[in-house]
Amino acid sequence: MIKIGLLGLGTVGSGVFSILEKHAETIKRKVGTDLKIEKVLVKDKDKQRDLDFDDQILTDDIDEIINNKDIDLLVELIGGENPAYNYIIAALNSGKSVVTANKLVIAKYEQEIMGLAREKGVQINYEGSVAGGIPVIRPLKESFAANKIERLYGILNGTTNYILTKMTNEEREFDEVLAEAQSLGYAERDPHSDISGADAAYKISILSSIAFETSIDLNGVYVEGIEGIELEDIKLAEELGYVIKLLAIAKYHQDGLDVRVHPAFISKEHPLALVNDVYNAIYLHGDAVGDVMSYGQGAGRMPTASAVVADIMQAARDIYYQRPEVDNLDSIYNHDLVNISQVENSFYLRLQVKDKPGVLAQITKIFGENQVSLASVIQKHRLSEIVPIVLVTHQVKEENINKSLTAIKGLDDVISIKNLIRVEEL
Amino acid sequence: MIKIGLLGLGTVGSGVFSILEKHAETIKRKVGTDLKIEKVLVKDKDKQRDLDFDDQILTDDIDEIINNKDIDLLVELIGGENPAYNYIIAALNSGKSVVTANKLVIAKYEQEIMGLAREKGVQINYEGSVAGGIPVIRPLKESFAANKIERLYGILNGTTNYILTKMTNEEREFDEVLAEAQSLGYAERDPHSDISGADAAYKISILSSIAFETSIDLNGVYVEGIEGIELEDIKLAEELGYVIKLLAIAKYHQDGLDVRVHPAFISKEHPLALVNDVYNAIYLHGDAVGDVMSYGQGAGRMPTASAVVADIMQAARDIYYQRPEVDNLDSIYNHDLVNISQVENSFYLRLQVKDKPGVLAQITKIFGENQVSLASVIQKHRLSEIVPIVLVTHQVKEENINKSLTAIKGLDDVISIKNLIRVEEL
Known part of the structure; x- marks a missing residue:
């Protein structure tokens, strides 16, 4: 016994x-x-x-x-x-x-x-x-033991996934959906750990340390929550062929590990885009096994x-049976974490600008000066003095985006930067 | 060493x-x-x-x-x-x-x-x-060991899934797609084991014996392949909100195990509907873990x-490490297999009939006599003496369908029964 x-x-x-x-x-x-x-x-x-x-x-x-x-x-x-x-x-x-x-x-x-x-x-x-009942740690240690894991994406927090799903499907704002999730028990009374991405960061840190056999310094993991996502962003994502998910990401690069948690645009066609409500999923790529996804209830x-x-x-x-413990999975590597400023991504950017000629030209000039090239621009005409501009960039280092934004904020005709969301090419 | x-x-x-x-x-x-x-x-x-x-x-x-x-x-x-x-x-x-x-x-x-x-x-x-690189046997034995597995669905054959995906997405007929799959190396020169469902039957038999801790008599597993699926069926499935997949099924019933392989209508909204090309997936329901799906490359x-x-x-x-073998997963049960005639399903039925008044009435009368009730009927008017009728039944025992079909075949105005496909409510 x-x-x-x-x-x-x-x-x-x-x-x-x-x-x-x-x-x-x-x-x-x-x-x-x-x-x-x-x-x-x-x-x-x-x-x-x-x-x-x-x-x-x-x-x-x-x-x-x-x-x-x-x-x-x-x-x-x-x-x-x-x-x-x-x-x-x-x-x-x-x-x-x-x-x-x-x-x-x-x-x-x-x-x-x-x-x-x-x-x-x-x-x-x-x-x-x-990820609750979804087998993920054991498969990483055992089933994929013969693989070099190259990248790993997770939807690892049920509360935020529930909120984003409701915002998307029912076209409702964040605060309203959060309040409902709290009353249904899907979100805690103090939802900070979920909403801020901290919970997902703990989880991707655990998975990364196993997948890449390294110790992970939690402080080096970039974390951004979903508090800033507005219904407007979700609608624009849809229009552009994406959905917004809180993604936990871990990628192996020659110069270090890229580990981060943030809201991301992902293609509507990707299997992760269909992971809705409180469900979680882990999608990974190993050099032998290729792409594998597991999906199920991540909590409860x-x-x-x-x-x-x-x-x-x-x-x-x-x-x-007195089986000796033979976990040879020591963290033998000491991979550095790549600073988020050095990570390349496409970006979605939503601005509020004055409806005057030449504003877009000023913005694109700043991007050009910072080697940021644009994949698409949506400028909608509204009967208002303030109009939105939505831009999607090609792949670019995050530090170049940041420099551009600093300059763009300084323009007289730019009222505010409403949101900047990474576009993840899975 | x-x-x-x-x-x-x-x-x-x-x-x-x-x-x-x-x-x-x-x-x-x-x-x-x-x-x-x-x-x-x-x-x-x-x-x-x-x-x-x-x-x-x-x-x-x-x-x-x-x-x-x-x-x-x-x-x-x-x-x-x-x-x-x-x-x-x-x-x-x-x-x-x-x-x-x-x-x-x-x-x-x-x-x-x-x-x-x-x-x-x-x-x-x-x-x-x-299922190739997808972890499924080990999770069944270990990760879900604390669960009573209630049902298990698999898309376990890449060749047939590739063919059905191509037929669906490119609106092409079976023979043409099979020939292409052979030339691309996705189907064997002798594709019988894949196309007939035999390959999937071996696999679901292995999974069932683990999930339900029983021995499975392969001869008792009902197997039907995809040879009879026509583009017309795929289009009608789409119209009705379904896709057709070669499904391997194992369900626990009080009176035995229901293990079978056959083409099935599954809802477009179900995660399995999105498993395309040569990908495989296993979807299971355990009493504690709920629904879990794994997805990846099933062969290669x-x-x-x-x-x-x-x-x-x-x-x-x-x-x-001279760890003693401690597999206590003996097949302790001896579950009977449920005969397919006793299994309840909805059915999709496509008939060719003479375009005369009263034909549908004769057919529905036969169904009524055999306790088969209809969920939907599609009768399309064509400028032809022979017209198709498509029926979808409510849940009914397979033996009642079979009796009905025998009687329907005897009707003078029924030219042929083109296809009968089970509708699986996942």
């Missing part, structure tokens, strides 16, 4: 509990032995819960789990940085294997945690930390619990 | 050879030791080859591999039933682990081969046998080699 210490009995924790209960027989058969939840760490032992268990397993004292020699496996599902990080380190130090779905802790402390697990000869599994109680229980089963099997 | 005996140096075999060469350093690091191709079984040792190797490794005598005690791992890539089956059995019997991409042998002899591998304590990996030299090398690496690691 393998005994488990479960930290947290919230959304995912209760899902894990119920899968271990419901499929106990099958799991026992596949693992080779029974799994037993020995202790569950909760904040409030007296809270009413819908799950059927002996109250004796609840504790509010982490030491009852860490110091319990019978517990082989710690399952951390409390989330957030602390105390989760401390508990994981303490468990590894006491020779327990760990399963977690904590993207923040893994993204921030991956090197330390992996190193400690290796040193102690125990497992650390974290499939649930990225049961999909994430599905990944966590698979991790538990793998760890439990290896503990039970 | 782990020594490999490679059987076959054709398309996939040469791909495996070149990946092992190109990524030797990375593979060594990930496995923990060097992999060495010790011997390669070929038909003709003197044939000119593009690969760079010592001619001494070539042999045309299988005994040099089976009886070579230094060889730990046999990689079977010759395909077909025999002698591949005999070689795999001989290798397992001599205590070697086996990696194969042979769908026919695995589908037909899965129970025997798995049992023998378990008895001998060696590995048998066959990810490359289904490098994608399949990518899966085979991943299998080799896993087997090699387990051999090197």
